[in-house]
Amino acid sequence: MKIRKEYMMAALDEVHTQSHPMEQFRTWFGEALKAAVPEPNAMMLATVNELGQPSARIVLVREIEDIGLGFYTNYTSHKGQDLETNPKAALTFFWPDLERQVRFEGVISKQPKEVSERYFAQRPRGSQIGAWTSPQSQKIESRHVLIENEQNFENEFEGKDVPCPPHWGGYLMRIHFAEFWQGRENRLHDRICYELSSEGFWNKFRKAP
Numbered sequence: 001m002k003i004r005k006e007y008m009m010a011a012l013d014e015v016h017t018q019s020h021p022m023e024q025f026r027t028w029f030g031e032a033l034k035a036a037v038p039e040p041n042a043m044m045l046a047t048v049n050e051l052g053q054p055s056a057r058i059v060l061v062r063e064i065e066d067i068g069l070g071f072y073t074n075y076t077s078h079k080g081q082d083l084e085t086n087p088k089a090a091l092t093f094f095w096p097d098l099e100r101q102v103r104f105e106g107v108i109s110k111q112p113k114e115v116s117e118r119y120f121a122q123r124p125r126g127s128q129i130g131a132w133t134s135p136q137s138q139k140i141e142s143r144h145v146l147i148e149n150e151q152n153f154e155n156e157f158e159g160k161d162v163p164c165p166p167h168w169g170g171y172l173m174r175i176h177f178a179e180f181w182q183g184r185e186n187r188l189h190d191r192i193c194y195e196l197s198s199e200g201f202w203n204k205f206r207k208a209p
Contacts, residue, residue: 006185006186007099007182007183007184007185007189008099008183008184008185009098009099009183010098010099010182011182011184011190012180012181012182012190012192013190013192014192014204014205014206017180017192017204019202019204020066020194020202021104021175021178021180021194021202022064022065022066022067022068022175022178024178024180024192024194025064025102025178025180026064028095028098028100028102028180029041029064031098032095032098032100035095035097035098037095037097037098038097039060040093040095041060041061041062042058042059042060042093043058043059043060043061043069043071043091043092043093044056044057044058044091044092044093044094045057045058045059045071045079045089045090045091046089046090046091046092047079047082047083047086047089048082048086048088048089049081049082049085049086050085050086055078055079055082057078057079059071059073059079061091061093062119062170063170063172065172067172067174067175068104068106068172068173068174068175069091069104069172069173069175070111070170070171070172070173071170071171072116072119072120072168072169072170072171073136073168073169073171074131074134074136074137074167074168075110075167075168075169076135076136076137076138076167077136077137078136078137081137083108083171087107087108087109088105088106088107088108089105089106089107089108089173090103090104090105091103091104091105091106091173092104099182099183100180100181100182100183101179101180101181102178102179102180102181103177103178103179103181104173104175104177104178105175105176105177105178106173106174106175106176106177107173107174107176108171108172108173108174109171109172109174110169110170110171110172111169111170111171111172113169115169115170116164116168116169116170117164119170120164120168120169121161121164125162128162129150129153129154129157129162130150131164131165131168132149132153132157132162132165133146133149133150133153134146134149175196176195176196177193177194177195177196178193178194179191179192179193179194179207180192180193184209187209188209189209190206190209191206191207191208191209192204192205192206193205193206193207
């Protein structure tokens with residue numbers, strides 16, 4: 001397959017990066033927003049189940065904190081079940097318009113119930129109903145199952161606030177590794193990495209492409 005693109009937009013140097021990976025991420029995320037990158041908050045979440053089988057899917061980052069990144073989902077989903085048995089995971093952002101990629105590795109835990117409820121209350125009502133409607137990752141006979149479930153919950157919550165389902169909520173990845181990748185000409189890309197030491201300090205270094 002002869003698909004090839006040269007990356008020549010920018011360079012990335014250790015001297016011009018932040019000392020903390022989340023500060024560097026905030027900088028790059030802001031630049032992605034400014035550049036109107038499509039879905040800049042979309043990230044690939046990779047998990048591993050109890051048998052060592054990896055799986056990956058796109059989720060949306062909803063919180064950028066000093067310790068890591070937060071997202072929300074159904075706790076009984078495929079990824080939720082993976083994280084229940086193995087909380088180690090990886091996140092990847094790819095912004096081709098900027099020729100950039102960011103990788104994070106860390107340990108994921110559930111957010112406190114009040115955090116999930118606060119975020120859920122801000123969601124559009126249709127999305128709130130949807131969280132009750134879908135038995136996420138389970139086999140269903142047809143789309144009609146979803147349509148019927150949706151109507152049932154619309155009727156149940158008519159004229160009321162939709163509560164946060166007990167099976168739905170937030171996760172937070174506490175990162176211990178981050179890599180910022182800037183595409184460069186001739187595949188000699190820039191890779192600036194951060195690794196958390198046992199003393200709690202971030203070590204910054206360059207990797208070969």
